[in-house]
């Protein structure tokens with residue numbers, strides 16, 4: 297599987313030491329608060345598991361299954377909620393965790409519904425990666441692992457057509473394995 301990669305952006309040790317710092321920050325920020333983490337399936341699975349084991353708080357974890365539609369590797373902005381019920385987070389401080397902030401449409405849709413329909417005490421966003429690009433919607437994440445350029449990456453939860461999530465590092469694919477790459 298590693299032979300499908302063109303370049304490595306972040307090795308596992310780099311990712312994990314960044315998560316040490318993010319875990320300390322979240323532990324400090326949510327001290328004494330009722331924290332519920334809403335993880336977005338499936339891209340955040342590996343990230344959230346490693347991150348939350350570095351957060352020293354009695355938090356709750358729940359998940360939300362959404363699909364962001366893509367033409368090849370490009371988000372086209374349609375977000376479908378694949379479950380009828382939203383998580384019960386009334387009065388809770390909510391931290392929404394996703395793999396990547398690209399156009400921001402996915403997280404804007406999720407945050408909007410949780411804020412409007414779930415009566416949380418607060419909502420913040422946490423992403424492993426944020427792409428440096430001009431977004432047409434105003435959104436930012438409070439906790440960001442790494443900023444990257446406008447390139448298509450896989451690994452550590454991020455997929456290409458469902459594959460490569462289990463790579464322990466983050467990299468770009470060789471052109472022959474990403475036919476629709478940006």
Ligand code: IMP
Pocket residue numbers: 339364371373394395396397398399400401402403447448449450454455456
């Ligand atoms: P957004 O709505 O454009 O922010 O897209 C967010 C979703 O698109 C993420 O949760 C990912 O599933 C997917 N995505 C965006 N960029 C990448 C990438 O570089 N690699 C893999 N998936 C990506």
Ligand code: MG
Pocket residue numbers: 339454455
């Ligand atoms: Mg994806």
